[in-house]
Amino acid sequence: MFEAPPPRPLRTQLLRFGVAGVLGLGVDTAVLYALMALGLPFVWARGFSFVAAASFTWAFNRRLTFAAGMSVPPTWREWSHYLLAMAGGGVANYTVSVATYQWWPLVQAYPVLALALGSAVGMVFNFVSARYWVFRPPR
Structure with a gap:
């Protein structure tokens, strides 16, 4: 049927997740x-661009980053969980x-530090939620 490849080391997964x-x-x-x-306003265009980017990274991560846990074909449920997980990471990024x-005060002097920390x-957050929730290997 559909056989999963051997598991990838954590370091390889992190690198591929970063590339994605x-x-x-x-x-x-x-x-x-x-x-x-x-002509689409920024607010609407941003919503669509987020879904497009998250859909791309879902497909990339499913196929290349977390392939070892994928012994079943993709589903709408998995995709929606991934979008939710990535939105959660966005909230964490923004909050931090x-x-x-x-x-x-140091970050106020150098706002790029706020971006980097966030x-x-x-x-x-996104990696952990993708690895242990969205793409967790079957039990």
Whole structure:
């Protein structure tokens, strides 16, 4: 039927998850700019670009990052769980970046630190939720 490949080491999964994120940013940006060029307001274009980027990273991560746990074909439920997990990471990213900017004078002087800290927390949240919830191996 559909046989899963052997498990990948954690380090390999993290690297591939990072690659998926960078490529997903490219998808996100391209879709956002294309929709805005077609006249869609930013708020709507951003929603569609998020779904496009998250869908791309779901497919990438399912096939290349967490393939060892995938002994079944993809489902709408798995895709929706992935979108929810990535939105959760976005909330974590935003919360950490805003909180550190408001309460840490060094970050107020260098706002890029707020972005970096928020992104790091969001990526960890997204990786853990993808690995242990969305793409967890069957029991």
